[in-house]
Amino acid sequence: MSNAVKDLLFKMADDALIIGHRNSEWTGIGPMLEEDLAFSSMAQDKIGHALALYTILHEVLGEAEPDKLGFMRSENDFKCCQLVEQPIGEYDFSIVRQFLFDHAELLRYEMLTQSSFQPLAQLAKKVKGEIKYHVMHADTFVKQLGKGTEESHARMQSALNNTWHLALGIFEKSEWEEELISAGVFAGEEELKRRWLEKITPIIEASGLQLPATDESKIVYGGRKGYHSEFLKPLLDEMCEVVRTDIDAEW
Amino acid sequence: MKCAKWFAPILMLNGKHMISEVKNQKSEIVWASLENVKDPEIPVISVVDMGMISGVEIGDNNSVTVKLLPTFVGCPALDMMKQDIRGQLLKAGFAEVSVNIDYETRWSSDRMTPETKIKLEKFGLAPPPELKDEELSEEILNRVRCPHCGSTDTTLRSSFGSTLCRAIRFCFNCKQGFEQFKPVQ
Structure with missing residues (x-):
């Protein structure tokens, strides 16, 4: 059982850490001040959530200390989906990624408030209130830009098309899926995906955008099993550069 | 208490x-x-x-x-x-x-006392509206009055501000920006 729970926590924590790092790359270069602040604040939130999840892994499940989990593992030990690793690109890509990811994350935490694994259920109750703001932020811009000018609409639709099969990779199943479901830890990726589609479809339509068609063969899987795009390694090298020069240094 | x-x-x-x-x-x-x-x-x-x-x-x-x-x-x-x-x-x-x-008890902005909310407003930060068990929505966020002039004719500019707990708003009456302490469940 503990391997199943660890896998779930690692993929959530790694998603949060990596997208948090990507969010921080908007600091100083956001298209307007409010968006600079929004992405910087979300970076702080997400990295805080990652820390809380690594702390449960350390204190409850006997894994290494949070800093070591965040900064000293190799690329193949990371269980994040490939969506979160992608470079920030243009603002249209970043906001669409945030929209697709944040809705999935909020729904995941909402489901986890019912988890039989208490430390996670307690954290989920707290974190979902914070992610609610991330979702409201993404919804606002998807609606405004989807229905904005001809150019903003075209860019949003194209970003959505390009991001769709990466986003579906969020729901890649692990080998512990059945175990998590039957133990009441988590209701499973399939159920999460169902709720996610139900949630985002009307928002996409209300934004004047079209839900891209799903081609099962194009869904980007692998991240949850440690196989990553070419973008994760350089991100880790940069993120961990300072701490890896002396992991035991006192800050 | x-x-x-x-x-x-x-x-x-x-x-x-x-x-x-x-x-x-x-x-x-x-x-x-x-x-x-x-x-x-x-x-x-x-x-x-x-x-x-x-x-x-x-x-x-x-x-x-x-x-x-x-x-x-x-x-x-x-x-x-x-x-x-x-x-x-x-x-x-x-x-x-x-x-x-303490990860077992959940902090919510409803834990602030009424006196605290008055202090916040005097400091220039609009206090968080009470949530009780309501699901957070833009409608709740908008139940806010300007800490400078008291007008409720204000709008949300960004739900993220200079710190994690703040949102940015604008008051149409006194034409000034102000910050709000966000309600959190």
Whole structure:
């Protein structure tokens, strides 16, 4: 059982850490001040959530200390989906990624408030209130830009098309899926995906955008099993550069 | 109200009565010292005002344990407040001080007292509207009046501000931007 729970926590924590790092790359270069602040604040939130999840892994499940989990593992030990690793690109890509990811994350935490694994259920109750703001932020811009000018609409639709099969990779199943479901830890990726589609479809339509068609063969899987795009390694090298020069240094 | 849980043991019998009395006095010292620990991002508000203290346990050998609730999980001021609490309680005469983050109790903006909300407004930060069990929505966020002129003709500019707990708003009446402490469940 503990391997199943660890896998779930690692993929959530790694998603949060990596997208948090990507969010921080908007600091100083956001298209307007409010968006600079929004992405910087979300970076702080997400990295805080990652820390809380690594702390449960350390204190409850006997894994290494949070800093070591965040900064000293190799690329193949990371269980994040490939969506979160992608470079920030243009603002249209970043906001669409945030929209697709944040809705999935909020729904995941909402489901986890019912988890039989208490430390996670307690954290989920707290974190979902914070992610609610991330979702409201993404919804606002998807609606405004989807229905904005001809150019903003075209860019949003194209970003959505390009991001769709990466986003579906969020729901890649692990080998512990059945175990998590039957133990009441988590209701499973399939159920999460169902709720996610139900949630985002009307928002996409209300934004004047079209839900891209799903081609099962194009869904980007692998991240949850440690196989990553070419973008994760350089991100880790940069993120961990300072701490890896002396992991035991006192800050 | 915050000392209520320490009154109960006083009702016990003689021998224990003395111990409880001492513990009760010590706990009052702790709560008073905690009033000196301010939120570094809002220096007029203490961790007690914020409802961030979920428990105080007086132990043996002049030790004390304080349970602290993070307002936001990723709050960068948390470590500073932990150190500040330790410092204040060592200064108040405790020999051993532990500050533990409490993940079992959930902080919500409803834990702020009405007095705290008045202090926030005077500081220039619109206080969070009460949530109770309502699901957070833009409608709730908009139940806000401008801390400068009191007008409710205000709009949300961004749900993210200069710190994790703030949103940016604009007042149409006095034509000024202002910050709001976000309601959080």
